[in-house]
Amino acid sequence: MNAEATTNNQKRNSVLTWLFNPFYYLAGGQSLAMGIVVLGLCCLFGMITNSHFDGVLDFHVGAEAPWWFFWLESPIDWLIMGILLFIGGKLLSKSKVRAIDVFGTQALARFPALLMVLTQLPPVVRTAALRVSNTMLKMSPQLAPQADNGIADASALDVVLFGGSVLLVLVMLVWMLVLMYRAYAVSCNVKGAKAILLFIGLLLVGEIVSKIIILGILSASGL
Amino acid sequence: MVDQMLPRLCPSCGATLLVKRLACRQCETLVEGRFDLPLLARLEPEEQAFLLNLLETSGSLKGLARTYGVSYPTVRNRLDALREKVRVMCEADSTQEDVR
DSSP: OOHHHHHHHHHHHHHHHHHHOGGGTOOHHHHHHHHHHHHHHHHHHHHHHTEEOOSTTOOEEOOOOOHHHHHHHHHHHHHHHHHHHHHHHHHHOSSOOOHHHHHHHHHHTTHHHHHHHHTTOSHHHHHHHHHHHHHHHHHSTTTGGGSOTTSOOOOHHHHHHHHHHHHHHHHHHHHHHHHHHHHHHHHHTOOSHHHHHHHHHHHHHHHHHHHHHHHHHHHHTTO | OOOOOOOOBOTTTOOBOEEEEEEOTTTOOEEEEEEEOOGGGGSOHHHHHHHHHHHHTTTOHHHHHHHHTSOHHHHHHHHHHHHHHHHHHHHHHHHHHHHO
């Protein structure tokens, strides 16, 4: 292999590493600071676009809520997964696991969530989602009474916009899952089938616990 | 003059090489025998450089992370993998000595 090809390979590997395992380069306080900014922006844009992260892996758009509720959802998701993966890492890893690495990398791993919420920033996307969901309600005989007749039926453009944004959100969700796993693998020094199974298990527990807490706060505040 | 790398493994069967002959730089006296390569000399060149860099940073993993431009857990994971490799090599050495 010539020197130029080696350099190109190294550059490509470096870009892939930054995309799918930035924790190779960033962890600890640095990733925590960047991750907190990411979480803050998720909350801010969530508030602007009425987007909710009402569970570790949940993303829903449209439901009205008081401003403070948007500032709780993402931090709760992050803290729950951070606590669970820190405990899981301590149990599984032979290395010295630092809390700041686990929480810092998990916060930064939620970067794709920021892109998810940004897909909802153009009002035309939110209008399309509203029209498509309302049209689907009208088409169902059982759910038709819940439909709002004041909202126009979805056009072909609405369907394309809605479909495109759903697809983008799904891609971001998969990317976020990859980052969350890599964050846990690097910060806890774990790998192999055991690590993957534990991660999946903790993800499911995290989803249930975060959902219960977020819905609990919602019902306790009388919303 | 090009620095020659110390060969560690047999190019034919892949087993660890022994030192059979040593020469004095000054009077060219030759010493023959069966000498095992020291454990550190049997590590990969990058691993040897990693350990030297660790010494240079006085054992600070944070310093080492800065030297390599990677995160703290990345160097900690590399060090833990190296510790495990050395442990396995030591175990293999002691098993071989028991056989002898």
